[in-house]
Amino acid sequence: MSLLSVQGLTVRYGPLEAVREVSFSLREGEALTLIGPNGAGKTSVLRGLLGLAQAEGKVFLDGEEVRGRSPEALLSRGLVLVPEGRALFPGLSVEDNLLLGGFTRFRRRENLRPDLERVYTLFPRLLERRRQPAGTLSGGEQQMLAIGRALMARPRLLLLDEPSLGLAPLMVQEIYRILGELKAQGTTLLLVEQNAKVALALADRGLVLEAGEVVLEGPAEALRQDPRVVEAYLGLSREPEVAASEGEPLVASPGEHPEEEG
Incomplete structure (x- = not known):
């Protein structure tokens, strides 16, 4: 059984349809x-999943x-968001920000020290x-803090919205090294990224969205x-031998990928 299964998710902002019929699943420990x-x-996919935007479909x-x-x-069930812009x-202080990440557990008088x-x-x-x-930290340190705050909620599924946004390349490498450690420890990850290179290097699977739809x-x-x-x-050019595919739609052919188990 999948940890998360999304079927026909459609997200609207008033009359604007931002996401249309998006479906995917995510196994425990997968990225x-x-x-x-x-x-x-x-981002609208994440907002729809978490009830932060008007959504239809099944989750x-x-x-x-x-x-x-x-x-x-949903937070109490282990769906935890690291938002774009860190919030x-x-x-x-840094530590007070971290402690606020465990507020649902603090109310149950759980020990947050571990x-x-x-x-x-x-x-x-x-x-x-x-x-x-927290406001005196560098951008990279603030991103570390945002991830650390999310970890205080003991996520089963960690959702990250543009974790590399605005960071220097070396800091992006450090953030993704740590995300790799979390994945190795069993944390399930759902990443929204414009930096496709680093995201695909970490992830097990990927979805390409264009105009609110999954196209690949x-x-x-x-x-x-x-x-x-x-x-x-x-950010690379195609080799001459594949240039003949120019003009092909960015859509996977039926049966191109095997169906997932479970």
Whole structure:
């Protein structure tokens, strides 16, 4: 059984249809990335999943339909978002921001210290800066803090919206190294990224969105080598021998990818 199964997700903002009939599944411990241009609907998929936007379709978590549940209820079930822009509390200390990430568990009087220690082990810079206001951190450090805050909620599924946005290349590498560690530890990841190169290097599978629809999907390695993805999203030119595919729609042929088990 899939940890997350999404069937026919459609997301609207008033009369505007931002996402149309998107379907995918995600197994426990797997990493899936959504890539595509600005305005493709990637963030809207996350918002629709979490009840942050008007949505239709079906969303199953562990086989139970959860679409329509409140964002807080989904958080308690382990769906945790690292939002684009980080949404930190700049005047609060690093540690206070982290503790707020565990607020659902704090209300149950759970001990958050082991989770703090885990975050500080993953992000030693945050330990060094734990008394600093979050607003004084660098952009990369703020992204570390946003991920660390999400980990305080003990996510079963960690949703990340543009985690590399605005970061220097070396910091992007560091963030994705840590995401790789989380994946190796069993955390399930759903990534929204414009940086297709780093996202596909980490992910097991990928979906390409254009104009609110899935136009291509498959194993990440296959997408990395697909000439359509290479030209459109990886910043490289196609070789002459594949140039004959010019003008082909960016849509996988029926039966091109084997059906997933479960």
